[in-house]
Amino acid sequence: MRGWAAIILLMLPLVAVGQSARVEGVRVWEAPDNVRIVFDVSGPIEHSVFKLDGPDRIVVDITDAVARNLPATGINGGLVRNVRTGVRNGTDVRVVLDLSGPAQPRSFLLRPNDRYGHRLVIDLAPAQAQVRQAAVTRSAPTALRDLVIAIDAGHGGEDPGAVGPSGLHEKEVTLQIARRLARLVEAEYGMQAVLTRTGDYYVDRSERINRARAARADLFVSIHADAFTDPRAHGSSVYTLSERGATSEAARLLAERENAADLIGGVRLNDKDDMLASVLLDLSQTGVIGASRTVGAAVLEQLHQVGRVHKREVQAANFLVLKAPDVPSILVETAFISNPTEEGRLRDANHQQVLAQAVMGGIRAYFTDHAPPTTLVAVNGIGGGQRGGVPHVIARGETLSHIARRYNVSIQQLRSSNNIASDRIRVGDTLLIPSA
Ligand SMILES: [Zn+2]
Numbered sequence: 001m002r003g004w005a006a007i008i009l010l011m012l013p014l015v016a017v018g019q020s021a022r023v024e025g026v027r028v029w030e031a032p033d034n035v036r037i038v039f040d041v042s043g044p045i046e047h048s049v050f051k052l053d054g055p056d057r058i059v060v061d062i063t064d065a066v067a068r069n070l071p072a073t074g075i076n077g078g079l080v081r082n083v084r085t086g087v088r089n090g091t092d093v094r095v096v097l098d099l100s101g102p103a104q105p106r107s108f109l110l111r112p113n114d115r116y117g118h119r120l121v122i123d124l125a126p127a128q129a130q131v132r133q134a135a136v137t138r139s140a141p142t143a144l145r146d147l148v149i150a151i152d153a154g155h156g157g158e159d160p161g162a163v164g165p166s167g168l169h170e171k172e173v174t175l176q177i178a179r180r181l182a183r184l185v186e187a188e189y190g191m192q193a194v195l196t197r198t199g200d201y202y203v204d205r206s207e208r209i210n211r212a213r214a215a216r217a218d219l220f221v222s223i224h225a226d227a228f229t230d231p232r233a234h235g236s237s238v239y240t241l242s243e244r245g246a247t248s249e250a251a252r253l254l255a256e257r258e259n260a261a262d263l264i265g266g267v268r269l270n271d272k273d274d275m276l277a278s279v280l281l282d283l284s285q286t287g288v289i290g291a292s293r294t295v296g297a298a299v300l301e302q303l304h305q306v307g308r309v310h311k312r313e314v315q316a317a318n319f320l321v322l323k324a325p326d327v328p329s330i331l332v333e334t335a336f337i338s339n340p341t342e343e344g345r346l347r348d349a350n351h352q353q354v355l356a357q358a359v360m361g362g363i364r365a366y367f368t369d370h371a372p373p374t375t376l377v378a379v380n381g382i383g384g385g386q387r388g389g390v391p392h393v394i395a396r397g398e399t400l401s402h403i404a405r406r407y408n409v410s411i412q413q414l415r416s417s418n419n420i421a422s423d424r425i426r427v428g429d430t431l432l433i434p435s436a
Contacts, residue, residue: 021045023067023093026083028074029157031201035079036266037097038158039120041065047120049107056099060107060122065093079103079126102127113263116158121266143393144376146192147367149185150212152222152321153178153195154258157202159265162227164343171200173346174223177334180356181223188364189384190376202265205321212327218372219295220329221359222321224258225346226310227338234339235310236303236355239331240292241323242316255317258331291328291370299330299362306358310336332359390433394425407433 022042029036039060046063072083081098088094103124110119153174155161161170175197182193194215196208203211212220226237228250239251246252296314303309310333322329334355335342345351364382371378376390392403400423404411415421417434425431 019064020091021062021065023062023065023070023085023095026070026072026095027158028072028078028080028083029201030074030076030078030080030199031157031203032198034126035103035124036157036202037080037083037122037124038266039095039122040116041118041120043118044109045118045120047107047109049105049122051103051105053102056102058097058099058103058105058122058124060095060097060120061088062093062095062120064091067093067095070095079124097122097124099124108266110263110266113260115160115264119266144379144391145374146190147219147371147375147377148192148194148215148217149363150194150196150215150217150220150327151178151182151185152208152212152220153197154222154224154321155202155261155265156197157200157265159202159261161261162225162337164337164346165231165340166343168337168343168347170225170227170337173225173334173337173352175200176349177352177356178223180353181221181359184356184360185363188360189382190380191363191367202261204262204265205259205323208321209324209327213324217324217327218375219363219366220322220324220327221299221363222319222329222331223359224331224333225335225337226254226333227257228336229338231339233310233336234342235308236300236335237310237315237333238296238300238303239315239317239319239322239333240296241289241319241329243318246317247313247315251315251317254333255319259318259320288324288326288328292322292330294370295328295362295366296330298365299332299359302358302361302365303332303355305361306354307335384435390435392431392433394427394429394431396427398425398427399423400425403431403433409434 023039024042025040027038029038041062045065048061049058051058067085070083070085075082079099079101081100084096084098086094086096103126106123106125108121110116110121112118153171155171155174159171161174163169178195182195185191185193194211194217196211197203209220226233246255293314300309300314319331322331335346337343337346367377368382379391390407392407394403400411400414404414413434414431418431
């Protein structure tokens with residue numbers, strides 16, 4: 001009997017430790033308007049989160065858990081300064097996040113998926129959220145507007161997307177190509193770019209769409225890199241939304257995989273309903289889908305000119321990120337990251353630029369015929385066309401010097417580009433404003 005008791009006593013601590021959840025790692029993802037902190041945990045956990053000030057801290061208590069040598073990644077002098085762990089009440093883990101300012105926490109648990117196990121997610125919204133609106137600002141006001149191109153770098157943060165044979169992450173490639181494309185768009189007459197993400201953090205799909213819509217985008221281009229079990233699969237593809245069904249089984253599987261991004265990246269809970277509402281709001285999506293197909297074909301044509309395409313036709317499938325009800329939207333699978341040769345090209349800056357230029361060429365081709373009438377491109381053509389200048393209708397009380405100041409050009413430039421010798425101008429006349 002004695003022997004048995006000793007064994008049982010010895011076993012008890014082991015059993016207790018075995019049942020405790022282990023906190024195995026923590027990743028911090030800093031975005032411009034929020035911070036996501038992700039804990040890997042060994043199983044379902046109970047937790048509580050609260051905030052303290054003076055100095056600002058977030059405290060996360062995880063019931064019946066252990067955390068040893070918790071490795072933290074992604075701390076880079078942003079909102080989260082430091083992550084400390086300790087034992088509380090003998091059996092609980094207390095994690096303290098030292099912050100550089102006040103923030104409102106929100107937390108939720110994520111179930112395992114094919115990439116991660118159980119996770120605890122804490123989202124922090126900075127108190128004075130300097131939420132960088134996707135602001136549509138021009139150096140000077142005009143009656144006619146720029147075309148706005150929303151560029152969406154797929155994946156990010158917790159969600160690496162597809163991973164190439166030598167370890168290249170799709171999320172890195174998509175951001176690099178998206179940035180290159182944004183620079184090309186910005187350099188284009190009468191166009192401006194809005195990036196749905198600008199760093200290595202996750203943005204869920206409804207937020208990506210919301211950012212495009214808030215910027216009143218004329219086009220939404222989502223950049224991705226494809227993956228397939230057969231490493232020989234290669235070439236670029238362009239996709240549009242289909243709610244009826246996919247053009248092929250491969251397209252359906254791809255859409256399924258891309259749509260799963262929110263499960264991996266960690267979806268935010270309260271955005272879903274807004275999204276659903278906005279989709280239901282406008283069921284006349286067919287016009288937008290038609291426009292998406294047209295721009296998709298123009299982009300595919302350009303990609304075909306610079307390299308191999310996977311499919312000659314624009315493909316369609318139920319991609320949730322393409323569901324803005326009022327913005328023509330395409331998804332570009334730039335190449336197969338699962339193909340060792342194409343993975344190498346995707347990593348190459350020159351090839352990234354070639355891909356960005358091809359997409360830009362397609363955008364240009366599309367808006368040659370399809371720019372909305374109130375845009376500079378519709379009036380003056382792609383690249384500013386023959387007239388070369390921003391038209392300005394002279395209002396009551398305006399003088400040449402006033403207009404020159406407003407557009408940041410000299411009076412001399414104004415005079416010469418409009419063939420006027422004096423300072424006399426007439427209300428209602430149109431001046432062409434040269435580029436500064
Ligand atoms: Zn992707």
